[in-house]
Amino acid sequence: MSKEQLDDSAYRKSVIRDIILSYRKYGMTANEYFSYGFPKKNAYERNKYISRMRKDKLCMEAIGKNWKDALAQLKDKNIFYSIAGQFFKRKACKVDSEDDRSNFKLFCQGLDRFIAKPSKGACGKGVEIISLLEKSADEVFDYLRSNGSYIVEELVKQDARMAEWNESSVNTIRYFSFRKGSDFSTMVSVLRVGRKGSVVDNAGCGGVFAAIDSNTGIIITDGHDELGRVFKEHPESNKVFKGYKIPEWESLKKFAQEVHKSLPECHKYIGFDFALSTQGWVLIEGNWGDIIMPQISLGRGFYDEFKEAILK
Template sequence: MAGSLGWGHRLRYLARRARAIDTANLRHLAGLIAASSGRPRALITLDMLWAAVRHETAFQDYFDWDFHLLTRRERETFMTHPKSNHLALRLNASEHRATFADKSRFNVRFAPYLGREWIDLRSCSDDELDAFLARHDRVIAKIADSLGGDGIAAYSSSAISDIPAFRADRLAQRQVLLEQFLTQHPRMSLLNPSSVNTLRIVTYLDDRSEVHTLARVLKMGNGGDVDNFSDGGMYTMLDDDGVAHHPAFDGAGRVFREHPLSGTSIVGFAVPNWGAVQSLVDELAREVPQIRYVGWDIAITPDGAAVIEGNYNTGVFQLKPGATGVREGLLPVYRAAIGF
């Protein structure tokens, strides 16, 4: 890809950040780092601001990837959320983004890969909804345009006695989609049985229609209905064979070698049906070639793999240096594939 994520992008990003800086979050994160490292919070705060300028990091990036521990050269190897956003805007055609941003449109477009039934509460009849609930013991309601797991809730079908009232309540919460709760592979349930524990596979489709995998992520819930990092979940990275070699961490910076609820070892965990995951992602990445940079959420089922959603503005996932000793990020991987 021609061009670079240069100072023009960076200065525009900084101008936006200056206008909308979350000083409370800056103080909070700097305080957490200062407390754990013994360094003065004022110095941490100044370094966070400098990293935003020099390396284009979000404040959460600085916290998650232990930038206070890294040298300048090490920091330069880390992908960041602002950099990822630049790529999403450059590589993903605006007229096709709605297919990914709206879960109902995504479900229609990627129907052969979903591995589950779903229904739109805005258009189905009460009889259709009643029949849907009769077919599935557990269902999950979603807001069509939500991010980070916001507005997702699971329901037991047997507890729903008043169909019109249930529909009205869901629509009042903007939960317009109702999906069959996927049955995940028993080995995935060993991590955390309350949520479907998914993978985030980040791909790039190049000009020669070759699919490059940029990141392989194992996400786990922690007692809730979803595994999202922003909703109490945790993650670690996988190798090319779908094996986790390092502990997971959550949004509060807590590190876990074993899952805190199940006791299942995260280090050494091998994702089942890995071959099916790779085949599925290769197909998904080619479906809408105008959207070239995507983070796919993949569930592992007893029979293979199914796509949950595709994120054209995918988040960034990397190992936590303080928990793993790995002090190199994925920016070189992204650069080698995309060419910026």
């Protein structure tokens, strides 16, 4: 909203009424309302968007009575690692209670640094890279324990082709994967890249994202961020988004299906985050991911595609 609009009390009231209406009709939060440009969308266009609430309802309908199990396994990074750790292809360890101290000290052996993530965190908040050069493993363990529950992981050695986007962060692919019996499918994917100096690529922490054609691995939009800004090039590295082909794309599609196939059948839908390491694709995490980034990037809703992909 412009300053003039904010100063116009009648306009503000009309927008508030529209936000409330959009929540009742489409389950849109105020953040989603503005992110998707609802003030400029008509009723037909609005109904095509999938809000978090609509997405959750479809997931619960598809999964049935076991939906809470699926959600719990994705909400806690330590639980997810316990069922998908083989695909991380790096060391990891839980830091949740005093019982984890000995395993943490074993994890630290041979490492100078590692990444720590709040076990139930989201949007990259609270993630930090921790050095072991000046503090003992016991001191670091006590520091983490004082701040909550974490998963700690060996750092990913990123493929140089992906590091070119932003070398301070591990830049990932959000890959939406659907399961119907023995069949697996996907829809549009997303490249997520960090900004200079940031260790995360999350849009919620200032990262930039662009939509990818999941058949070809080619980026089909400019970059966007959650503030509504559009970037033809990455702001620091100057790499052009549209037209770039993600390296090793066919390998990623096979890897995503392999990961999803290994998980309990209650996982009808997962938003995977994958990174290209020097040894190939690795799993970063799994989410009951919202469809915010594709809908912002492409300027249209994905409700129909999501519903068709997840429901039999």
